[in-house]
Amino acid sequence: MFDKLIEAFLKFPGIGPRQAKRFVYFLAGQDEKFLKNLAGLFLEIKKDIKQCDSCFRFFSKPGFDAKKPAFRCEICSDINREKNLLMVVEKDVDLENIEKSRAYNGKYFVLGGMLSLNGKNRLSSPRFKELFNKTGKERPKEIIIATSATIEGENTARYAEKILEPLAKKFQLKVSRLGRGLSTGTELEFIDSETMTNALRNRQ
């Protein structure tokens, strides 16, 4: 029981053995009401937090009709957002952070995973097939691959580009990537060769 809970918490993002243990002690010290309430919330997650059929992000929409087959999140249904721009992100928190920056007004697609280099996908594999289908159906003018500037992110971006290539040719879609260069705070004294090369190439 103790071990099963530890095991479950270890699956939570960013949680190691020490904190998993602290969680169990924390829960053991709570009253029945708190635990029942929490368990109840867990059972209802699927009812109230839905995955958008179109962009695959999770969104909360209390009171919606669970029998209706198609759900669209508020971004996908927003007619004021540029539908010709599709930004491909890895995960929900990336999308949220981009929204917070107010720099983007197009649509999104959440891959839900990264192509790992060693073949170990921690949670789930990227939705490349769904990206292909959505692109073929909606034919945006530009698809922006917005993965992190990490090895896994670059790898995932490259793979997404390859998959989108036939559609890009057929429908003359532009497939772009976020610009590389100096991010806020970068000092020339400590800049790495890759960033320097990118910053120079993308000078303007």
Added chain:
Amino acid sequence: MFDKLIEAFLKFPGIGPRQAKRFVYFLAGQDEKFLKNLAGLFLEIKKDIKQCDSCFRFFSKPGFDAKKPAFRCEICSDINREKNLLMVVEKDVDLENIEKSRAYNGKYFVLGGMLSLNGKNRLSSPRFKELFNKTGKERPKEIIIATSATIEGENTARYAEKILEPLAKKFQLKVSRLGRGLSTGTELEFIDSETMTNALRNRQ
């Protein structure tokens, strides 16, 4: 729903808004089975993880008879442990860490909280009354106050000593504190005045 879950996770030890949100997204992405299993574990915590009637630590004891009124953890019931020594700790993980050091072979008492300086007790208040009662009943020869060497820890220790004072006099119990001085790795170049004063006074 989303917000209620965030709110609940914010009560978990060491969890801030960003990680609470990541937890919710993580859970939203899990299948029903995982969620049901987790909710089930939460509801059973109280059945399988019990608080020791004697030292107040939490311990896992599957299959024990819930109708029996008194529970003793394996440390409190261990006749090979020195019953004349009682170590007072703040919380379960402290106790676990001390056990791991194999430095101590007496009994424990878990206060379950610290006396905060600003009057805000985050989770629960220290069990001073229970400490008093247990001491009066069991009359160990020595009580070691093993709180952290922080302001809150010192404050809690001082208060515990004061509460135990009448019993200490009446039954000639010794009340001690963990030794202060150089901890492993301390360098004289960076030592603080308080530690230097303690290290000098406790030289041997």
Added chain:
Amino acid sequence: MFDKLIEAFLKFPGIGPRQAKRFVYFLAGQDEKFLKNLAGLFLEIKKDIKQCDSCFRFFSKPGFDAKKPAFRCEICSDINREKNLLMVVEKDVDLENIEKSRAYNGKYFVLGGMLSLNGKNRLSSPRFKELFNKTGKERPKEIIIATSATIEGENTARYAEKILEPLAKKFQLKVSRLGRGLSTGTELEFIDSETMTNALRNRQ
């Protein structure tokens, strides 16, 4: 004496009171030979390390004729380097780091300082006048302002652009800045608004 040395070391880049003191104790513990040798090196710095008349970087050129009025460093005299490209950097170590990246094959100009926002220039003020003169004389086709992506760096870049503006118009020089965007390792989850805006605008 002790205090004078401390004071002198405090002027060294990145040295605070504690390390200044350690330096003095270190020197006090060295033998006469070491100290004489070090003092000798200090007196000869100006003989062997020269500042390039053209780009203002410091370079070591033992045995050159100190009476000759004009010195050019090996980069400025290298005919294999693109003379139509001039990169403006803040300081010598920035230049060295860019050279290490092998991303750039043009010429340089070392400003030797940053425009601080609070008016306190730590060591020296930027050589804007010399930049203006060199640009007017050599007329490169493009000047790349390569300051750090910090507030001071941006401020200095803006000022340099303004100063170069009349020359840029007159001789049709392009004045550019290093590209902004995702630097190596940037994760979308933690990206700041400014970098996101830049990365989106500079997508390709």
Added chain:
Amino acid sequence: MFDKLIEAFLKFPGIGPRQAKRFVYFLAGQDEKFLKNLAGLFLEIKKDIKQCDSCFRFFSKPGFDAKKPAFRCEICSDINREKNLLMVVEKDVDLENIEKSRAYNGKYFVLGGMLSLNGKNRLSSPRFKELFNKTGKERPKEIIIATSATIEGENTARYAEKILEPLAKKFQLKVSRLGRGLSTGTELEFIDSETMTNALRNRQ
């Protein structure tokens, strides 16, 4: 020249290649006056900063008679300090830090080095012989070995004790070490086994 200076700065405590280079550039950018002044200070260090004949710490005593053979620092000459207590420290900054704590009013002896485990003594070897001689001559009542709680510090302390053993027996000197235990800020949750063992043994 450039490389010789780098090499010299690399011998300074806590200085790595990057900072050594920054120092050289910094010096190259200074005027002759600054460099001459600094070189002058280096040459005078030995005149104004002296090593105490009795405790081997460095101290500044401008204007003292360099021909007088014996120098005593102000601590060694202070008749208000407890001469029966001798504290053995590794280096000058340790002594300074202890003085700052105002926890100690006895005399000192600066070893000037640590016994390294791998046989590489970075700057100089500990003055064990001088410690032996001073102890035999001055016969304090107690010698406190105040090395850091690191592996090298413990090793040096052990060796010092062994060397002092015959004198300790002969003159009935007490040889002690700084107390071990919880240093300020130590939390029980993160305490290491060695510190826990010491804190428990030294409880009071």
